[in-house]
Amino acid sequence: MLNNIFNPKSVALIGASNKPKTVGSGIALNLLKGKREIFFVNPNTPRIFNKKTYKSVLDIKEKIDLAIIAVPASIVNDIAKECVQKKVKGVIVISAGFSEIGNIEREEKLKEILKDIPLIGPNSLGIINPKAKLNASFAPFAPKKGNIALLSQSGALIDAILDLSLNENYGFSKIVSLGNEGGLDLGDYLKYLDDNRETKVIGMYLEGIKNGRKFFEIVKNIKKPIIVLKSGKTDLGKKAALTHTGSLAGNNRIYSSVFKQLGLIEVDSIEELLDTLKILSWLDRCKNGVGIITNGGGFGVLASDYLYNENIKLPKLNRETLNLLNISLMEKVNKNNPMDVIGDALANRYEKGIEAMLLQKDIHCLYIIQGMQIMTESEKTAKIITKLYEKYKKPIICSFIGGTSFKKAIQILEKKKIPNIIEIKRAVKTIKNLTYEK
């Protein structure tokens, strides 16, 4: 059902426009970047971006899979009726001016008109399917392809996340701006994404959940990791949520305990959402048991504090590992977990430490911290890490902590899907979520 919306053969945009920096032109330009048939509907403008326009969707002779409605709210329902008559297979209503501003009646009417056709919105930024080159949104950015699905009750948040992601190496499978969920709701999208091969991990920004029971029933059967950023947790936030999307943000403790019961990973900021999505996009979850290697003792102390607070285990190095290290590494290396290879470590000292730790059975993943010091060989170390990652297949997370000095090294790591997170506290949070078991 949703496939016609995410992979349409033909799209009609009702409310297309030539005028720069408007919703109607934003969507039009995004649509034109794809390769499918696009039809622009606008009774007042004969040509838009050098394409002929139609006065009504009913004037188009070809079949329409997806209709996008971006007209003033007052005429949306009339347009929706024409879409039903045209037998489109799915509708996105971009227009705002429905239940989010208290106009429940208008939204109920829309739902009634589109009761047999899947509806995204109203009050939605649109949807994006990078692999199919479908950008049916007015987002000012085109995301990279990848395996992260993103569902959001805030369109602005999608824009910001896409913007941030262009500096990163991960990408997206599907993006949905949920809008008011007048037709399709959170549960419907989650069900679709669970079956969607291109999606490995699902991220959500929520202020409230409309159909709680359905959500619960669907999510409890989903195997893919779901990361949720829920706002409106405090009295102040709830009030703000009410004026934003009209969501009743509900009791925070109940939400959090339901999320926990369902095995969802709850995060507390946009940054943490993206860190966690990145790590679960690239790595598979593993058991609790982390080895740490660093060239800065202070980094190890900080990491130890954070890991302790997150109940992450640091297995002691066993006799076999120590024997290995005693043969290969000099005396002054601090042979513990965290292991401090000391500030003057060249890449080969990291190599010995990393391999010994990866061989220890109860170390299920590795956390490697490196600061740029006078002798640091960052690119060589990065290459060694990718080699050992491919050899031992245990998840590795890195914190190469620096500005531009580690740029190349981080590219080497992330090209092989070894995530680098620049701040130790944030990295430990993602390790917590990586070792999390449903």
Added chain:
Amino acid sequence: MLNNIFNPKSVALIGASNKPKTVGSGIALNLLKGKREIFFVNPNTPRIFNKKTYKSVLDIKEKIDLAIIAVPASIVNDIAKECVQKKVKGVIVISAGFSEIGNIEREEKLKEILKDIPLIGPNSLGIINPKAKLNASFAPFAPKKGNIALLSQSGALIDAILDLSLNENYGFSKIVSLGNEGGLDLGDYLKYLDDNRETKVIGMYLEGIKNGRKFFEIVKNIKKPIIVLKSGKTDLGKKAALTHTGSLAGNNRIYSSVFKQLGLIEVDSIEELLDTLKILSWLDRCKNGVGIITNGGGFGVLASDYLYNENIKLPKLNRETLNLLNISLMEKVNKNNPMDVIGDALANRYEKGIEAMLLQKDIHCLYIIQGMQIMTESEKTAKIITKLYEKYKKPIICSFIGGTSFKKAIQILEKKKIPNIIEIKRAVKTIKNLTYEK
């Protein structure tokens, strides 16, 4: 006393070297970037970086203000004796191999030898005074000039912070790698920095405090804001600290309550340390009472949650402010605090909202959040913000949340010392520290 160390007329480096990527060559190259007289001492190499070398510090005819010792630990004390004989005015011992590895005796001897001369270290990365163009360290980065002083018990952490800072717009007044604090200790540096005109704010990374009573007595009289990142807070972290610097990290609760009593600002990560230093480097502390303006309702909801948890007040918009807004701003703008100027806001809508809020008396600082949406005018908004900041003089913090899209706008803001912090949660943390009163 410390002035001779931070602004020396002449420096001798004992243990200078030509060999790339060594401590001895790292310091030598850093020193050569300054304009003072530099003398290299090395009995085995006749010339280093095209400069004549001396076999001993005693062979130098000129007066020496600062001697830097970077030789094997076993001969440090003999060299120190020569420095005393030479009547140098200050000594930095870079060499490791003292109390941090349990060699207490060697360190006691060093202290005895240098009892009448200020000693930094041993086991120190060195010191940096950007304004005086003194880089007496083997840090691989030269920091920008600024008003932030940094004291750290980890040299690697200094390297990482300098590395990170090169991507930022703030800078440093003094940087000290504390080492083992065999001579000068934390209290001495703090006292010096409190009198130092170039320093506005002090940041510290600590694992333990050696002379607690002295620290307490000095800090309680310091007026400048001090931000402290203390690690070794947990059992695991304490163990790691013990193997790192030999510090007894002590009882965390006692530390935190003493910090609080002394009016210190305690932070929990390198990132938070830098965010807070940046904000206090540029802005003056203010009373509790924040106005928020955003073009994304979801951003406002998230911010509200964080502010609530940090006990930051969001004053209600009063009648005067509302009157102003009703005249100047259209109906659909959400005229609350947080104020949502809505996704299609151009710069002028921000202008009206910002000015009205700045005029309200119990709003002591402003937090402006902007995501890049299709109509967003980021640079124009940034210019308006700088103009209103200069007019009303109330602190403004921004979160322009994006990757490269806001690069120019952020430069406009930060050139005028209006800090931009990309993540809302982190920005709110800094607002908490900005509205903090001693």
